[in-house]
Amino acid sequence: MAELYRSGDRVRTSLTDPPHHTRLPRYARGAVGTVVEHQGRYPLPDRRARQLPAEPEPVYTVRFAAAELFGEGDHTVTIDLWESYLSPAAPGGIR
């Protein structure tokens, strides 16, 4: 399976608060950021932690403006996110 996203793509993180382990930090839920790079493929921890089958899937470095995450600040935060945590930021598609 090819990577869904490329560098420069605008993506939105999931807003869901799952009742199990996840590695989508709470402060980054429902936020729009820009894909910086593709890191490789790793099993989704949300499934692995529940001992469910977890095929490796793409993990991306995604950059967010502090103002998008916290409503203030002039710095940026990059967060490493599994593809399952992301959807295209624009309703019409990724680009």
Add this chain to the structure above:
Amino acid sequence: MSGDHTGPAATIAARVRHVESLLERRGLVDPQELDRALEAFLARASPANGARLVARAWLDDGFRARLLADANAALPELGLSMGGGLQEQRLKVVENTDDRHNVIVCTLCSCYPIALLGPSPTWYKSEAYRSRVVRDPRGVLREFGFEPGPDMKINVWDSSAESRYMVLPGRPAGTGDLGEPALTALVTRNGLIGVAPV
């Protein structure tokens, strides 16, 4: 945010000890095997490794480019690796420039490039650092006695997945005539995390 590593983590430590004793009792691991592997790994794990990488990158532009492009491939040039006897972890080296400063954190737990920086400092694992540095990096850096200029762009790298990060600080002014050992001695652990300029 997951728990404080100084308190409730004791429960996890107890569970790990229990699993370890089960593995030993069933003859799946030699009692000394885990200790030996840990000791061998930690004996090599030190911030001196990160400092050597930085000094070499300051002196050799080719190495610097290779380190930034694919750190795992560049590490063996100095006899280093991100393997530690276990599965190799991806390393990303992020470079400070005249207008960009980088800081590293793991907000979800305490991910850290132990092979290159040694065991992490206690403050790196504290909830205060992990929760505050993503929100107010300038405020946190100020508490470390470091105030980047107002035009400096700051990026905080949250090691939330499988990659580990190390900062490549800028070479201090006035060090043009220093050799590799002297340059290595200038680099601090805090500089490799990004809470100090070097």
